[in-house]
Amino acid sequence: MLWLFLTYSYFLGLRTLTVIDKAIKLIKANHQIEVDFGNYDNKEVFELISSGNTEGIFQLESQGMKIFMRELCPSSLEDIIAGVSLYRPGPMDFIPKYIEGKKDVKKISYTHPKLKPILENTYGCIVYQEQVMQIVRDLAGYSLSRSDLLRRAMGKKKTKVMEKEREIFLYGDGIDIVGAVKNGIAPKIANDIFNEMVDFAKYAFNKSHATCYAIIAYQTAYLKALYNIEFMAALMSSVMDNHDKISQYIESCKRDGIKILPPDINTGFSDFTAVGNEIQYGLASIKNVGRISIDYIVQIRDKGKFTSLKDFCTRTFSKETNKRCIESLILAGAFDKLGGKRKQYFKAYEKILKHLIFSQKNVIIGQMSMFNDDEDNFPEIEEFEEFERQQLLELEKNVLGVYISGHPLDKVNIKLNKFITHKVIDFKNLGNNIIENQKVIIGGIITQVITCFTQKNQQMAFIKIEDLSGSIEGIVFPNQYNVLAEIQPVEIADTKAAEMQLKDIKPEDTEKVPDIKPVKVLVIEGFPRKKEDATFNIIVSKIKLLPDSIDEEQILLLNLCEEKRTSTIQQKLIGIFANHKGNSRIKVTFTENGLTKFYPNRYNIKINDEIIQELTQLLGSECIVVTKIQN
Template identity: 50%
Template sequence: MSKFVHLHIHSEFSLLDGANRIKDLPVRAKELGMDSIAITDHGVMFGAIDFYKACKKEGIKPIIGCEVYVAPRSRLQKEPGIDNHYYHLILLAKNNEGYKNLSKLVSLSFVDGYYYKPRIDREILEQYHEGLICLSACLAGEVNQALLMNQTERAEEIALWHKKVFGDDYYIEIQNNGIREQVLANQKLVQLARKLNIPLVATNDAHYLKREDAYNHEVLLCIQTGKRMSDEDRMKFDTDELYVKSPEEMSEYFKAFPDAIENTVKIAEQCNVEFEFGHTILPNYDVPPEYPTHYDFLKELCDKGLEKRYGKNLSEEIQKRAEYELGIIKKMGYVDYYLIVWDFIHYAKTNGIPVGPGRGSGAGSILAYAIEITDIDPIKYGLLFERFLNPERISMPDFDVDFSDERRQEVIDYVARKYGHDHVSQIITFGTMAAKMVIRDVARVLDYPYSEADALAKMIPNEIHITIKKALEQNKELKDRYDTDEQTRKILDIAMGLEGMPRQASTHACGVVITKDPVDTYVPLYVRDGQINTQYIMTTLEELGLLKMDFLGLRNLTVIQNTIEMVKENHGVDVEFDHDMSDPKVYKLWQDGNTSGIFQFESQGMTNFMKELKPDCLEDLIAGVSLYRPGPMDQIPRYIRGKQNPGHNEYTHPSLEPILNVTYGCMVYQEQVMQIVRDLAGYSLGRADLVRRAMGKKKLDVMAKEREVFIHGQVGEDGNIVVPGCVRNGIDEVSANKIFDEMAEFAKYAFNKSHAACYAVVSYRTAYLKAYYPAEFMAATLNSYLGNLDKAPQYIDECKRLGIQILKPDINKSFEKFTVEVNNSEAVGKIRFGLGAIKNVGTVPVENIVAERKENGEYKSFTDFCERIADTQVNKKCVESLIKAGVFDELEQTRATLLASFEAIMDTIQSGKKKGFNGQVSMFDLGTEQEKEEMEKQKYQYEEHPEMPEKEMLSMEKEMLGIYISGHPLEKLREQIIHSTNINSMDLVQISEQSLANNAENSTNVDEMANVQARNSKPKFVDGQKVKYAGIITSIKKKYTKNNKIMAFITIEDLYGAVEIIAFENAVIEAGRSLIEENIVVVDGRLSIRDDQEPTIIANEIRDFGDEKLNVVTFDITDFTEEQKDKLRCAIKYFSGDKNNMNVQVKIGDEIRPCGAIYYNDEIKKIFDEI
């Protein structure tokens, strides 16, 4: 039996304060001869379940606790200067009732009591004290604070109140931690405890594992507070004693109070919380009363759904598949799961909320297809049920569902109403200190120069889940610096000590938990920005058996729905997608590379892949989104060859052809691995899925065993054949071994075909709409970015390519969003800019403007507009923005006149209303048009001005709309800029997306497929690369460094977006007069790519674009031989460069195409001469 047990310990989940890793605590406890250990994080229980499992793994008893914050008065009182003070208190769960009460207290501290900190109070402590042990806590405890202020009577009252509530389960806590105030407090605490007959308990408030970790902990505190180690006023503990001490050390420290040590063991013996994993707790689903069982209701839904999907005469295959799935679902107890998912999807579809065709492996269920949870035929596309729900592996099924991003919350609200708001919660997630970030953090805290810290961080490879230790193994330069440079070694050692610890909590992007009883019955709650979350992450909730659902918001579903609505309004057509998804006109978009706006296919790499592949069926799209990922990309050339020469596909064995012919001999999907194992070796699909999982996770022991079974089969103890094996099925051993090797290698990268198929359907639908209704589709796409038009320029550019005119906003024609104006004489509609996209206008003013126009007709003049909206929320700031955006350009006055006159006109109208003129007949209701015009001139005095220059008007449009509409200052220079530069703003957007994808483990991005695609896109640009960029300066911010040197942050916009340029003193001085807003410049510089920031360009030189010399060589290749073309291709490919640029373009007939810039030297000159 242990002589001492730690009962006051802070783990890494006391965010940026505790430095004890959960996994290390039970290991250390075992090393020190302790059989129990507690976790008491500050105000939270984030790590309770992980701690419990880690302790159980090491054979150590886990004690679940929390150091709660206690309000000085009521938790409901939140008065500044009084209630921002709080006390600490340790609570430990004796049993499962205590755990539930602790969860309740912690939940209420966030839900009711949050004020600077999550706080409980005496009221709820008394209400939920059963099953809890209470310790008086550290120096911040209420008893300690009273004693330190010499308020002995108050300290006694506090202690007696807790003794009254907790009885023998209340302890006075003493510590010996090297802090001066603690020595004085201990004397008084012991006196009080003896006087009131309250037992003592010894703790150490351990914030780190070992004494030598104290420095790392100080660095961690600096990261939390934004301080440096050199700051004298930084938060710190004046001791290195707050570590997990041995029983011997604690006994020595408290040898005068042996009972305080003995009581730690006594308390530990009383604490016996047990969690149950692996069971399922589904919420109650009420079926209509006419159905005897829930299964009967599901069965009828299935039967009706199958008839709707396949007709009355079902094939034997469909009938057997449905019966099989229903049997498995009933046997495994997931009938209610299907009904719960069906119910909220049915609600969404009934209420016009767009729902995706499916997501993840759930599309492999024919039952899901029948009852319209999914919308892709698993029979037609070879999707497997066992990939979703494996009868040989007990695990909760998992339907992830996409909804329109604008209406997703409506579905969550419905679920909350149906099951009870206290039965539904969103889910927490944690951002961790990843390798690059923690290096930068530590370097900053240690006053390491920014540039050197940045260079050090950039030596970490751009790999997902990369660690510093792994980087040291991979990067020789980094390892050499670590071995030879003391400062580098210090930074990296500290960073490795903190790496991976949670940094902040946030709300999971899509996770929702639905529980049978109130959520806080099972788990504690956390509140962030008014949003209630569970304190346990998604995987922990699943382990506890709770129902977790992913309600994902997909922007593209909103685009599809909005397009369909506009098509109906403009053309009277109800869009119906072709069921077999085989329209050649649609596939031509991929074949020609016109993929802007098409879901999953917008990246340049994916576009190039499709242009080469020439897809003509959905299977090609499914393969496309599956292959364009790490690992499988190597199969792309083979896939393309197979597509183009279908009769020449090669198979390791003929038996593979029926499985792999759909992918031209390539292994692409996880389902294909399962089918190979089943069809060649005779496995059940359930066991085949287990083999696939083992291969994917590289479980070598399982794979070795399964290799033998796959080749030679398995015979049961009764002599019956369990698995026939390849050899029994006529496949030779050599081929079987080779096939197993191929599967094992490929399974690491194999993708879920069900998920890819669902997304291919969404992709097809977006492409269908773009092919047949391009104006409506592009308008809907622009609307999807209405709140952030950063991506709009590339779609505006696409509209121009498609011949779709973008019309500026108009007070009589614009609505809130982008709309399409149709003219029967024109082949394609025009897109009208929406008023809601204008800065400083807002939704309510737009609604006022549109409603008034709809009720009383178009605005006849600017003053008519001002009169009619005078009593609405359309204020002067709003009107000024409308003028600048050009919405009144079709009326009589110029923008310059309106800007000079609008305030006086609005004041005159308001003045008239105050004098009682409102309610009278408007002057515009009487007389002829000429008379009205004369009356207006008499009543309102315009300050007449000629129209402002075009450049100024464009600048105002850009200011108000975020993009240029009437024209672009760079449009006339488009070709010259293309030939003079080697990077544009869209390139930087792709760099940013790739960087985000590399750090996706710390993001809540709901689209993991987009992440893996971005991660695997071959980088066109790298950090530090020399680049040339050109555009118009839109803003300049100058500042002085600590060394009193000037630097500038310059925003320069090109035809597609904007880029931030950083210019240091030399570049700023040399730029001189070039550095003014609205000037068109060219920048020579180098790329700066950081994972935690948007990519920027560090300027070496900034100069007027007019000074740029354009060196262009044009080759007319109309009559070139193939040999000449090859030489030119090689020259462009192998001599691409970034200085001494020669811009190459080719002419084919009357068409000229730019080919890129090359490094011009004697060698390339010789090649050109030969050509």
């Protein structure tokens, strides 16, 4: 029966079935285990789903479904089947009643006692089309075939037909349907039951359909719960051409403590692969690098690992590894472990390719030296300083779609955290602590700007704000658009700018290196708004640059519990203060009673990145707050 369900839903979840198949193969290769989903009653699976950590789980990864599953806390496959059926317009109205009934059976109620045997398994709620058919059969005397005709009419929303069926349901047709009233049900109650069925049936699933979805959802949750590394590798391999999805899943991996290994020409394959407790980046997901190219490279590599860029170019020299392919592999960091720098390789690879083309032509026309001195003429890889860190990261992101070897915020993150109230992850974790229309402050870089015009022909923009925990949409209305354009002009904010510059490099211009504009770190104030899909965006009210140094008109607030006010820590604090003398005062709050005290002025400090880092190492970031002096 299981395989019948899977066959039925094959076309509905083809990509997910491929993910399941690939994950099972990875698990077998890495653990020598044949995956057995058992009786679909694994406790760890239901705990995972109930936690809301359902990234990548079939049908359950939308923000709204995450919230629903967290409230529902499914404990059986039947709950998942019901959840998939209920999370649709129409049936969605029954969700509160279903959750209430599941948590407390005493609160389950039925419009009429005859509904209990039909709706008992779904806590008094109409969830499936089959239940509608059973209701009209048991309460009004419909035949099986006639009940199916009613189900179809409800689904097609045929008003005239439904009004006629209402009369038949209540009073019968005078032939073979007796009607609910003659079966002892009061006309008002029968009418109420019919109304419930009509409202539900407009968008309802049949149970067999929902069961197919639920089985696939359970299987993906099982793989994520028990073999998360292999599952996430298979999941990312299924969205190789969608860098937004890859970025989303990499964020999920980081939250789960899974390390993503950077692209490596000697260990990577076309797909993402599980390597111990880590995931090796899939080379075919790099822009301008196709699966055919990587499969060819792996075939050559099977005869021996590549030892240098020269060795790679010589051995893989063919139409499968063209200029664009090699260039993107270099900028993605795939050759980093060969010992050279990306800038060296970027400036050398084209000379190497030209030399190989020239040598090939000579061989064809028979002009190669009899002593084969071609090796002596091979172009040397010159020494160059590496790209500036920011430039290296931006070039990397242009070909990967994500930052892998680092992030532009790495060096300023400690300082940035002192100016914000929330991180992006706070809006992703089901938004439990987010209050709509209450001011928040976030910080990060803008990775995307989409401009448009209001009805009054004023410019506004939709932006993507990214910090180390993820990205979120911001809406910039005309009153702030000019500020945005001044701080970060749209042409600079366009993340495709560097990619276009790469495309403009001409074959003969080997010295040209793309010019990447400075990434600006911003502090953004705004008001969160929950969208229809239960995710949040930010209505931007103020935009400003992160200051180069923290304003000395601010004070340093240390929130210290008794354990962090020992004489040893006190001496260390005084030593830190002495090394950073300045004009900013230091205020201490005793966390157990709220008592506050200022250090004497002789301990005043200069607030900068270094002192914040030293204090964080000593006390922990949660103890340190930078705030303005209250006038």
